[in-house]
Amino acid sequence: MKIDLSGKTALVTGSTEGIGFAIAKGLHEAGATVVVNGRTQIKVDAAVARLGGQARGQAIDLGNRNGAAALLAAEPAFDILVNNLGIFQPSDFFETNDDVWERHWQVNVMSGVRLARAYLPGMAAKGWGRVLFLGSESAYNIPVEMIHYGVSKTADVSLARGLAKRMAGTGVTVNSILPGPTLSEGVAEMLKDQVPQGKTLEQAGIDFVKALRPTSIIGRPATVEEVANMAVYIASPAASATTGAALRVDGGVIDFIV
Numbered sequence: 001m002k003i004d005l006s007g008k009t010a011l012v013t014g015s016t017e018g019i020g021f022a023i024a025k026g027l028h029e030a031g032a033t034v035v036v037n038g039r040t041q042i043k044v045d046a047a048v049a050r051l052g053g054q055a056r057g058q059a060i061d062l063g064n065r066n067g068a069a070a071l072l073a074a075e076p077a078f079d080i081l082v083n084n085l086g087i088f089q090p091s092d093f094f095e096t097n098d099d100v101w102e103r104h105w106q107v108n109v110m111s112g113v114r115l116a117r118a119y120l121p122g123m124a125a126k127g128w129g130r131v132l133f134l135g136s137e138s139a140y141n142i143p144v145e146m147i148h149y150g151v152s153k154t155a156d157v158s159l160a161r162g163l164a165k166r167m168a169g170t171g172v173t174v175n176s177i178l179p180g181p182t183l184s185e186g187v188a189e190m191l192k193d194q195v196p197q198g199k200t201l202e203q204a205g206i207d208f209v210k211a212l213r214p215t216s217i218i219g220r221p222a223t224v225e226e227v228a229n230m231a232v233y234i235a236s237p238a239a240s241a242t243t244g245a246a247l248r249v250d251g252g253v254i255d256f257i258v
Contacts, residue, residue, distance in 0.1 A: 003236045006031035010235065011071075011078045011119075013062055013111060014085030016043040018184035019134065021050075022228035023082055028055055030232055035075060037062065037085070063107040068114035077122045080235045083112035083156070084134045088149045088186070101148050108152035109159070116163055120172060129172035130235045133160040137180045137250040143212075157246050164244030173243035175234050180250030181209050183221040209251075217252025 005027060012024040016038035028034045028051050036057040038044045044057035058074055061067045062085055086108045091100060112133055123129025135157045142150035160176035167174055181187065183205050191204040199207070205221040230249045233239055248254060 001233075001238060003030045003232060003238065005080070005236060008032045008079040009035070009077070010080035010082065011035045011037065011075065011115075012082040012084055013037045013115070015082075016040075016047040018186055019179065019182060019224045019227050020082075020084040021047055022224035023084060023231045024055070025051060026225075026228040026232040027080065027082075027235060028053060030236070032080065032235075035078070037071070062111040062115070063103070065110075065114060068111070068118060071115070072118045078119050079123065079126075079128065080130045080132075081115055081119050082132045082134070082231060082235070083115060084132075085111050086134060086152075088146060090145045090190070091148070092145070093147050096148050104148050104152045105155075108149070109155045112156060112159060116159075116174075120163070120167060123172045124167060124170040127171040129167075129170075130239075131160070131163065131172065131174040132231055132234055133157070133174075133176040135160070135176040135178045135246060137178050137213075137248070137253045139176075139178060139246075140254050140256070141213075141215075145212075160246070161244050167243075173234075173239065175239075175243060176246045177227065177230055177234065178246055178248045178250055178254070179222060179227045180216065180248075180253040181205070181213055181221040182224060182227055184224050187221065213253045215253050215255045216250075220251070222249060222251055 010027045010032040014020045015024040015036045024034045033054045036047045039061045041059040044059040048055050048057040060071050133156045136153040138150040139153035139157045157176045164174040209216045227249045
């Protein structure tokens with residue numbers, strides 16, 4: 001299958017590295033004009049340089065309403081919106097204060113709410129659009145070590161489902177993607193303490209999956225490219241009959257048959 005996104009513009013939030021950058025790269029290679037987003041100009045510029053072509057960047061913190069307004073002013077319309085921006089922070093429930101909960105809610109949920117509210121009407125007016133939310137297998141398997149994160153990802157999945165219904169009949173699809181453990185820069189940072197113990201990063205990732213996600217069928221973390229492949233397909237015209245779905249790229253971690 002050849003995916004051609006020529007003539008489409010795409011925003012991928014939180015895309016200077018990790019899954020976000022892999023999605024931006026995949027969309028770019030499929031022909032879309034991609035806007036990279038991150039909080040710092042240096043990282044945004046570096047990511048844009050890596051993509052090349054017609055890619056451009058917006059160094060804006062989308063974890064607050066002012067950031068969303070600034071982005072809308074700079075970029076008034078998109079054909080494809082990938083709400084990838086997200087944070088995670090292992091913390092026991094009884095040690096997780098309101099500030100941590102609020103930060104996860106603003107970054108992981110409200111950033112997508114604000115951008116969907118801003119860009120969906122324009123997509124509907126054109127009769128075509130794609131909106132993706134990066135959820136997580138943690139939306140279903142709430143991790144005991146970061147309940148606050150799991151709750152935010154459950155909200156993302158619910159938001160995508162509700163928006164898909166709201167956009168019925170417009171030519172716009174809205175879906176969520178549920179990665180499992182993925183060997184991104186963020187996960188690598190979390191695992192770094194295990195690497196010096198005579199292990200490679202890949203082996204540390206396998207050990208993490210076996211210990212904390214024992215239902216994984218592939219028995220290893222996914223690569224960022226494996227997650228991006230799903231996102232690029234869902235962003236394409238070929239996925240026109242897929243909407244309101246929570247699409248798993250979790251390596252079989254979620255022990256559920258649908």
